[in-house]
Amino acid sequence: MTVLRRISFWFPLLLAVSCGRSGLVDNVPAEYVVPEKTVSLDPEFRFAAAEVLRCCGIQLVGDSLLVLQDRPSEDSPWYFKAYSTVSFDYIGSFVRYGRGPGEMLSPHIAKISSGGSCLVLNDNPLGKAYMVDVPGSIASKKMSVMRTMALPAGVVDWIPSSGPVQFALLSENGKTVFRTFGDDGVLNTFRTDDSVDGERYVTWMSSFLASGGNNGKVAVAMIFFPLVNIFDTVGGHVRTIVTDRNFRGCSPENGGLVDMNSVQYHEGISASSEYVFATYKELPLGRLNDAGEGSSIHVFDWDGNFICEVRVAENIGDIAYDSRSGRMYCIDKSGEGGVVCYDLGGVLPSEGSRR
Numbered sequence: 501m502t503v504l505r506r507i508s509f510w511f512p513l514l515l516a517v518s519c520g521r522s523g524l525v526d527n528v529p530a531e532y533v534v535p536e537k538t539v540s541l542d543p544e545f546r547f548a549a550a551e552v553l554r555c556c557g558i559q560l561v562g563d564s565l566l567v568l569q570d571r572p573s574e575d576s577p578w579y580f581k582a583y584s585t586v587s588f589d590y591i592g593s594f595v596r597y598g599r600g601p602g603e604m605l606s607p608h609i610a611k612i613s614s615g616g617s618c619l620v621l622n623d624n625p626l627g628k629a630y631m632v633d634v635p636g637s638i639a640s641k642k643m644s645v646m647r648t649m650a651l652p653a654g655v656v657d658w659i660p661s662s663g664p665v666q667f668a669l670l671s672e673n674g675k676t677v678f679r680t681f682g683d684d685g686v687l688n689t690f691r692t693d694d695s696v697d698g699e700r701y702v703t704w705m706s707s708f709l710a711s712g713g714n715n716g717k718v719a720v721a722m723i724f725f726p727l728v729n730i731f732d733t734v735g736g737h738v739r740t741i742v743t744d745r746n747f748r749g750c751s752p753e754n755g756g757l758v759d760m761n762s763v764q765y766h767e768g769i770s771a772s773s774e775y776v777f778a779t780y781k782e783l784p785l786g787r788l789n790d791a792g793e794g795s796s797i798h799v800f801d802w803d804g805n806f807i808c809e810v811r812v813a814e815n816i817g818d819i820a821y822d823s824r825s826g827r828m829y830c831i832d833k834s835g836e837g838g839v840v841c842y843d844l845g846g847v848l849p850s851e852g853s854r855r
Contacts, residue, residue, distance in 0.1 A: 525692060530747065531740065533804075536807055538811065539811065541812055547839055555570050556817070556818065557569030557609045564584055565583070566582070566820070568583070579597065580593060594632075609621060610659045612710075619631075622658045624651065629648070653670075661711050665681065680736075707720045707722045708778065715773060716735075719771060719776040727750075728798070760784060775802075777797055779795055779796075827844070828844050
């Protein structure tokens with residue numbers, strides 16, 4: 501493998517002020533923030549294989565498995581491919597398309613803090629979520645399910661938080677709300693601002709969710725707004741931060757219709773116990789896959805502080821962070837595709853050092 505590394509630093513004045521604009525959640529203002537530092541990185545290495553050229557999702561499982569989400573085809577009916585993070589050899593495939601036992605219609609990876617021993621998948625059309633044993637599924641050629649969970653009615657997006665707590669974006673009676681659930685029912689409800697409320701704005705509510713696991717927090721990075729929302733699912737608090745100085749509120753453009761001129765800000769998310777990572781683009785949908793545009797990875801802590809902006813020349817999509825090695829695995833949407841890896845070990849404070 502060819503190893504390249506280029507790092508440069510800028511230290512702008514740290515800023516976090518209310519921008520006087522409404523955020524996503526009702527009565528929660530958006531705070532404009534800038535990074536504590538900005539870093540430019542070259543890839544540590546990359547790998548591409550025929551099985552992953554069309555991949556659209558990525559997650560680390562256990563100590564040494566990298567799982568990539570593919571699109572089933574006539575050549576391969578499988579949704580997921582697994583690789584070793586040690587040798588990068590292909591391990592196997594699992595989860596078929598369908599409605600039968602061990603099959604899924606539209607699986608979505610729940611981006612839980614790295615280090616989990618299973619892959620958590622939710623399938624909104626089926627109304628279920630599954631904790632999947634990846635090695636067992638590969639060995640048996642069937643989806644080996646460790647636990648099945650029922651999704652709440654009207655679910656738009658969902659992710660587990662700490663213990664029995666679940667977090668969901670719901671569409672209810674023409675309104676959109678965020679809710680947390682425990683064993684005894686609803687814990688907290690967060691209503692959205694009037695500017696984005698209503699069924700016709702559901703597309704504008706599209707987002708990427710990540711869970712901090714035992715810290716009880718969930719990050720929601722909006723696709724069509726430069727907003728990241730940090731929800732405390734236990735305490736019932738939320739902080740909304742905005743990274744674009746020109747943000748003027750959450751009112752959807754073009755009469756609420758998304759078109760190729762609509763700007764996409766975030767394209768992937770990952771989390772560790774201390775950090776939230778979001779792929780940042782700020783490009784119209786029609787130019788999202790253009791070569792040469794580059795990307796950034798925004799890094800926040802779970803209090804919503806903007807720790808670092810990592811700038812890369814590659815056009816990256818979804819991401820998965822390994823807190824043990826400090827490596828960030830990213831779907832490469834340019835050139836030959838596959839996966840590109842960046843070493844963040846020398847960029848971020850080590851896990852636990854900020855406590």
